Amino acid sequence: MSNLPVCGPEGPIRATPSGRPSAVRAVLFDFSGTLFQIGTYADRIRAALSQPVDDVAMDRILSGLEAGLSDPAVVAAQPARDVSSQAHRHAFTTWYSSVPELAPVADELYAQLQAPEHWVPYADAVSTLDQLTAAGVVLGVVSDVGWDLRPTFARHGLDHYFTSWVHSYQHKTEKPDPALFQHACRELGVEPASTLMVGDHPAKDGGAAGSGLRSYVLPAGAAAGSVRGLDAVLRLAGLSGLHG
Template sequence: MNALNAVLFDFSGTLFRVETTESWLRAALDETGTDLPDAELRAAAAALEAAGALPGGAAPERVPSELAGVWARRDESARLHRAAFTGLSRQVPLPAPGLYDALYERHMSPAAWSPYPDAHRVLSALRERGVGVAVVSNIGWDLRPVFRAHGLDAYVDAYVLSYEHGVQKPDPRLFAVACRALGADPGKALMVGDSREADGGAAALGCRVRFVDHLPVALRPDALLPVLDLV
């Protein structure tokens, strides 16, 4: 088997995990100076979670028909991404109209994200071994500040973000951009992600693929470590 000399990582659910829906809502309430009794806050958070309104959080239980088109293409541009997720959040009545935009802005904050416990160890070890690293994400905003804020940016050689290229995983073109950025043969690259549908698209390019579970940070301390055995 050919030795691997490049690793492509997904972002959400792979290297980082977004905060809980309740924490997300509390932060937006604080940001807008909006009061909401605890019982109503918890009920609204549960409704937002069911709606799938938090990017990186739970998938929608149902996508309203009027949002189906934008939802299918949500990661192809910043405009579509915002429209899809604010559209979902607006399915839930909230006490102030400014909260919907505040929620969307909050999820882009580095404070909304936590790296998995083994992310630093794995990324730094790959750098020490001279293995190229790219982050390949279906996303509608610039996640680089999240990596910088958490001290992981120094270990990433390239960011390949769907909204910057107008194409989203599982389209193999996005993985091809990452391999070119690293100067890597796809046959010697590994894609690590939490979505068999999206991240599995790298296999069509000839990359090896490894999946991890999209779990809370505290429940997934070492799922990335096997990557080091593969390189």
């Protein structure tokens, strides 16, 4: 049965017994841009090329990557890129290869994307996960991705917080498909109405609301290792009195 209220023109026909939303019992997190961020493109490109790249050349390469986002071949490779590991690899290597200097190292750049050592947790990730877990809130990961994220979390000591891992490529679909959110809720033993989805994509992560979950979308642009603003998650979970 759906957890969404039945609505008439003026709003819900039937309110919850208390008139207030149920307590948050579970939080689902996106991966990239939410709990982790990868190192800068400039650093990754220099490592892949294994040679010095001056600032002028790097600006040219980075401009080429930006322009590549409009390349017809790159655009054509993006739809449904997260439904399989093969599609994910093809989408990214096609984009990297749109820049002549990067075409020979496209596979190396993609390998970096999968490598746990290239990802950095946001500065407030651990304290947020600590406080949620201490309060008895169960946690899961729901990510549009082309590889298993557990080794990355394990390298940084964050894997033990989570009891559900939902990778889009393993389910052959992408957010906001309700199947992904519902699968995580079943694994955690919680109802969607008691679950909060946290991410950085308005359509994909915010789309969890269409499946009966609550959702919180973080603003874009946080650099690797910076404070992400995850204290907002604690407030939404009713833990605003706790501080890490």
